[in-house]
Amino acid sequence: MYALKSILCFSNLLPFVVIALLGFIYVRSKKQPLWAEAYRRLSKNRLAKLTLAVLAIYALIAFTESISWQNSRITPQQSIMDRVFTLAHVQRERTYSQPFAHYTTGEPHPHKLKGWHILGTDGAGFDVLLETLRGCHTAMLIGGLTTAIVTPLALLFGISAGYYGKGVDDVIQYIFTVVASVPSILLQISLLLVLGQGVVNICLALGLTGWVGLCRLVRGETLKHRDREYVRAAKALGVSNMRIMTRHILPNLLPIVIISSTLAFSGYVLSETILSYLGIGVPAGVGSWGNMIDAARLELSRSPIIWWNLTSASAALFILVLALNIFGDALRDAIDPRLRSN
Amino acid sequence: MIGYIIRRVLYAIPILIGVCFITFFLFYMTISPQDLARRNLSAKNPTQQQIKAWEIQHGYNKPKWQQFVDTTKGLFLFDFGRSDSVGGGKIITRLKQSWLPSFEIASLSFIASLIINLTAALIIAYFRGTYLDTFATSLCVVMMSITYLLYIIAGQFVLGRLMRISPIAGYLPGWESLRFVLLPVIVAVISGFASDTRLYRTFILDEINQDYVRTARAKGVSESLVLFRHVLKNAAVPVITNTVSAIPALFLGSILLENFFNIPGLGNYLVDAINNQDFAVVRANVFIGAIITIVGYMMTDIGYALVDPRVRLE
Numbered sequence: 092m093y094a095l096k097s098i099l100c101f102s103n104l105l106p107f108v109v110i111a112l113l114g115f116i117y118v119r120s121k122k123q124p125l126w127a128e129a130y131r132r133l134s135k136n137r138l139a140k141l142t143l144a145v146l147a148i149y150a151l152i153a154f155t156e157s158i159s160w161q162n163s164r165i166t167p168q169q170s171i172m173d174r175v176f177t178l179a180h181v182q183r184e185r186t187y188s189q190p191f192a193h194y195t196t197g198e199p200h201p202h203k204l205k206g207w208h209i210l211g212t213d214g215a216g217f218d219v220l221l222e223t224l225r226g227c228h229t230a231m232l233i234g235g236l237t238t239a240i241v242t243p244l245a246l247l248f249g250i251s252a253g254y255y256g257k258g259v260d261d262v263i264q265y266i267f268t269v270v271a272s273v274p275s276i277l278l279q280i281s282l283l284l285v286l287g288q289g290v291v292n293i294c295l296a297l298g299l300t301g302w303v304g305l306c307r308l309v310r311g312e313t314l315k316h317r318d319r320e321y322v323r324a325a326k327a328l329g330v331s332n333m334r335i336m337t338r339h340i341l342p343n344l345l346p347i348v349i350i351s352s353t354l355a356f357s358g359y360v361l362s363e364t365i366l367s368y369l370g371i372g373v374p375a376g377v378g379s380w381g382n383m384i385d386a387a388r389l390e391l392s393r394s395p396i397i398w399w400n401l402t403s404a405s406a407a408l409f410i411l412v413l414a415l416n417i418f419g420d421a422l423r424d425a426i427d428p429r430l431r432s433n
Numbered sequence: 434m435i436g437y438i439i440r441r442v443l444y445a446i447p448i449l450i451g452v453c454f455i456t457f458f459l460f461y462m463t464i465s466p467q468d469l470a471r472r473n474l475s476a477k478n479p480t481q482q483q484i485k486a487w488e489i490q491h492g493y494n495k496p497k498w499q500q501f502v503d504t505t506k507g508l509f510l511f512d513f514g515r516s517d518s519v520g521g522g523k524i525i526t527r528l529k530q531s532w533l534p535s536f537e538i539a540s541l542s543f544i545a546s547l548i549i550n551l552t553a554a555l556i557i558a559y560f561r562g563t564y565l566d567t568f569a570t571s572l573c574v575v576m577m578s579i580t581y582l583l584y585i586i587a588g589q590f591v592l593g594r595l596m597r598i599s600p601i602a603g604y605l606p607g608w609e610s611l612r613f614v615l616l617p618v619i620v621a622v623i624s625g626f627a628s629d630t631r632l633y634r635t636f637i638l639d640e641i642n643q644d645y646v647r648t649a650r651a652k653g654v655s656e657s658l659v660l661f662r663h664v665l666k667n668a669a670v671p672v673i674t675n676t677v678s679a680i681p682a683l684f685l686g687s688i689l690l691e692n693f694f695n696i697p698g699l700g701n702y703l704v705d706a707i708n709n710q711d712f713a714v715v716r717a718n719v720f721i722g723a724i725i726t727i728v729g730y731m732m733t734d735i736g737y738a739l740v741d742p743r744v745r746l747e
Contacts, residue, residue: 269451272730274681274722276688280707281456281715285463357578364580365689369707381582388586388693392594405583413578420574 097168098160106157109235125346125426132425139421142414149227149411156228156378176221180206184216190399197393211399214386223403225378230360230411233294237359238352240298245305246348250336252306253313263310267303275300279362283371293372297359305351309344316340346426353419357412364408380404437738445727452723453505460712461500466493469517469712491517491713504716513717516706524717527702534604535698537614538690539683542621547676550626551665554633559660561638570634576627581685585693588620602695617690624686629675636671640664673733680729684722 120126133139152172159170169177182205187197190211194201204212210219252263270278282296316322317340325335366372367381375382387401470487471479479487488494491514492503507514513524557569593601599615640646641664649659687700695701699718706714 265447265451269448269455272448272723272726273452273455273719274684274726276681276685277703277715277719277722278455280703281459281719284707284710284712284715285459361580364582365685368582369688369704371707384580384582384586388582391586391590401586405580408580409578409583412580413575416574416578 093163094160098158103158103160106154129346129422129425133421136421136425139418139425142418142421145410145414146418149231149414152224153228153231156225157232172221172224176218181208181218181221182206183218184208184212186212186216187214187397188212196395197397210403213383213400214390219400219403222378222383223380223407226380226383226404226407227411229290229373229377229379230363230408232290233297233363234356234359236291236294237297237301238356240294241302241305241355242348242352244298244302245309246341246344248302249306249309250313250340250344253310254317254332254336254340256317260310263306267306270300271303271307276365279366280369280371283366288371288374290373290377293363293366296366297362301355301359305348305355308347308351312344312347313340316343350419350423350426353415353422357415357419360408360412360415380408434738438735441731441734445731448727449509449720449723450505452720453508454501456716456719457501457504460716461493461497461504464712466491469493491515508717508720513720514713517711517713524714527714528699528717528721531698531702533606533698534610534614534696535687535691535700537610538617538621538696538698539687541614542618542625542686543676543683545618546622546625546629547672549622550629551633551672553626553630554637555660555665557630557634558637558641558664559657561641570631573627573631577631579624581624581689584624585620585689588616588623589693592616592619602693604696613694613696617694617696621686621690625679625682629679632675633668633672636668636675637664639671640668643667670737673736677729677733681722681726 121130155171155175157170159168159173161168184195184204184206185198185202186195188195188204188208188211190209191207192211193204193207195204195212208218208220210223213219213222248263248267252260278300279296282299283292286292286295322335322339325339330339363372363379364381364384367379368385370385372381373379383400383404387397387404390397390400466488467484470484470493485494492500495503504514511525513528516522516524516527553569557566560566560569589601592598593616598619599612601616602613604610604613637660641660645667646659646663649663650656654663684700687698688703689700690696691698691700692704699721702714703718705711706718
């Protein structure tokens with residue numbers, strides 16, 4: 092009974108909201124000719140379908156980690172993934188052990204392992220596979236939340252700068268020139284030092300530095316559209332500025348915004364590892380590939396070399412970023428063949 | 434022309450003031466000086482007097498606007514004050530000691546990457562449409578997807594430990610330093626290779642379809658000469674813009690490389706400051722980073738104006 096009560100909380104509801112939103116957008120956009128055409132081109136691209144499947148798997152893993160509940164008042168919060176691993180008899184060990192090993196490594200007298208570990212265990216005895224899959228959740232969360240911060244910010248400032256021009260444009264241009272003239276890593280470090288560690292704070296830091304590029308792009312595109320005939324016609328008909336911006340100009344900007352957001356997503360995931368490496372990113376205890384790589388780099392000088400920790404974290408990161416990059420390129424080709432890179 | 438340069442330099446001043454305002458807002462407005470003093474005083478329970486003394490020593494007792502004017506004036510005069518940590522020396526002396534190693538790594542890797550990536554892009558563009566082109570562009574996408582950290586770890590392990598090309602970590606001043614800088618520079622060049630080469634290739638291919646290229650071919654100029662003489666000159670403009678806009682990224686390289694290879698440069702100073710929560714040092718680093726970036730943008734703009742008479746600041 093308590094389990095049922097603890098499952099009904101905001102953080103468990105959020106994944107469903109996101110899925111519903113994505114589904115709604117897909118169904119709505121499919122009715123429009125431009126997007127229907129893009130989906131058709133995308134569905135003919137075999138590589139794009141493969142990468143989409145890979146991304147779906149990552150999303151599924153992240154989903155199983157994000158739904159969690161307590162069995163009773165005294166037991167800790169356990170996610171679906173934790174429960175699956177508990178069912179498979181994966182327990183915490185004493186220290187390092189190789190993949191599929193029966194005994195620990197690095198100890199003078201190796202101990203027998205309690206369970207079996209496909210990817211071995213790390214220095215604190217945690218299962219590497221579980222940690223890597225937890226990292227999926229963090230990475231998707233950071234990528235998604237940062238995109239959710241960057242896109243509205245960039246659209247708001249970019250469209251209003253491009254549409255109103257003059258004073259508004261000067262002020263917004265001044266703001267983004269100032270932000271752009273500080274190397275983004277330095278600004279992120281400053282923000283995180285002030286805000287403190289944490290997943291949401293990382294997203295804030297990445298978002299507050301990352302909106303500049305997209306804003307510049309949106310402003311440039313809006314400038315192009317502002318003097319086109321359809322906008323002038325709308326003005327002549329007495330449509331309000333607000334409505335012109337949201338109903339007439341915004342839909343024309345969406346393709347370019349979606350493409351650059353997809354490609355930026357992988358950048359956010361990569362930034363997380365670097366910030367975590369610097370010790371100001373994801374706090375310890377939350378699975379993160381950056382923390383795993385940071386912990387693993389010193390172990391390369393050990394003998395025997397502890398390689399499985401580093402390998403699984405960087406492989407998971409590599410596959411996600413590669414899939415995002417390929418999918419972003421395919422999306423660009425599908426939405427606007429004129430933008431095709433070759 | 435001189436008028437243009439003066440205007441361009443003056444244009445940088447309000448932006449620098451904006452940068453000062455951002456850093457001031459972050460480090461002075463969002464955190465109370467009491468907390469800052471508690472973080473930095475090493476005693477476990479500092480007395481009120483100790484906190485007051487620390488605040489006065491670091492100038493946190495004055496009114497906010499006075500603090501802003503003081504710090505901004507200080508930054509513009511390159512007087513960064515003392516480090517926030519207990520017994521912290523003057524920031525400027527540490528900066529003077531540590532700029533050279535960072536400059537060595539950044540400049541060497543900057544120049545080496547530009548030459549190598551541009552050559553690679555030209556070669557790929559020469560073989561455009563063949564299997565080599567497809568292979569190279571796919572390789573670039575794969576290489577782009579690897580995190581910087583892995584390049585450094587793998588580079589240090591393979592080049593330093595297994596192949597023993599140069600010392601794994603450390604630094605010595607003078608000419609000897611080149612031996613220690615070699616490994617970080619190689620790693621920096623490799624890690625930046627993919628994204629730049631891919632971008633330069635598209636710049637070059639944009640030029641290849643222009644009319645003047647067709648004219649040159651019609652006149653009987655050989656394909657390699659077309660590429661290396663005619664196309665390269667015109668593709669140089671977007672390439673230069675891109676390399677200059679990559680200057681802020683050099684800071685990331687400097688931070689990670691110097692930390693991994695234990696080189697006493699600016700990046701390592703910054704990492705120390707992060708670990709000690711030393712806000713004064715971070716603030717100084719942000720300001721210097723902004724100055725370098727702004728000067729970089731300024732020089733490209735002036736360079737454009739020199740090359741192309743159509744470009745002028747309105």
